[in-house]
Amino acid sequence: MNYRKIVILPSLFVLSTVIYLSCCPKSQVFEFYKITGIGASAYGSGRAVVDTGLVTNVDSIYLNYGFIQGCAKNSTNPASFLMSQSFALSCLGNICGEQGIKNKIQSIKISSDSIYNSLPANTSLNNYFKINLSNTIFIGVDSLVTLVNDNKKQLQWEQFVITTKPSNNRGHVFKLDLQFLDGTILTASTKRIFWN
Numbered sequence: 001m002n003y004r005k006i007v008i009l010p011s012l013f014v015l016s017t018v019i020y021l022s023c024c025p026k027s028q029v030f031e032f033y034k035i036t037g038i039g040a041s042a043y044g045s046g047r048a049v050v051d052t053g054l055v056t057n058v059d060s061i062y063l064n065y066g067f068i069q070g071c072a073k074n075s076t077n078p079a080s081f082l083m084s085q086s087f088a089l090s091c092l093g094n095i096c097g098e099q100g101i102k103n104k105i106q107s108i109k110i111s112s113d114s115i116y117n118s119l120p121a122n123t124s125l126n127n128y129f130k131i132n133l134s135n136t137i138f139i140g141v142d143s144l145v146t147l148v149n150d151n152k153k154q155l156q157w158e159q160f161v162i163t164t165k166p167s168n169n170r171g172h173v174f175k176l177d178l179q180f181l182d183g184t185i186l187t188a189s190t191k192r193i194f195w196n
Helices: 002-023 078-082 141-151
Strands: 032-044 061-072 105-112 129-132 138-140 157-162 174-180 185-189
Touching: 032 174, 032 185, 061 174, 105 141, 129 141, 138 141
Parallel strands: none
Antiparallel strands: 032 061, 061 157, 105 174, 129 138, 129 157, 174 185
């Protein structure tokens, strides 16, 4: 009876280790990342608060969008059915998104709910905005789509900058729409900003 315990317990340990290693290879579990949500905040030049409901007088508006991300499993391991998804995602040493974004971005659109310098409400304001990659490097909104889709850059916290003031003082709720190739759309909006 003790002989069976001596043989069975180590055998179960070895078997569980083999299953664990076969289901958790670095290159198969976390190949891609996905974006599951967006958060928005706004401020003006000099870190001025701009979304209090009062008219603000700043040179630029900075829209900060935070992107909530998760790992996208793309396992082709035939033994992966032996383990639950939550256990597989707990494997040590894996990096999320080594191969970039799983569901490619089709477009990013920033708009206002009010007329903006003769552009109708809810029309793209992408040409007015630049993305601040560093203190000296700015790119266009459409360039960010290419950068993320082709170069495996993860969206984490992007700063969109606009320096062209609106010609009206109606107030603007800036909305970002992130559309993916599969048709999914994620949206985030700021509070109303009165800027002149």
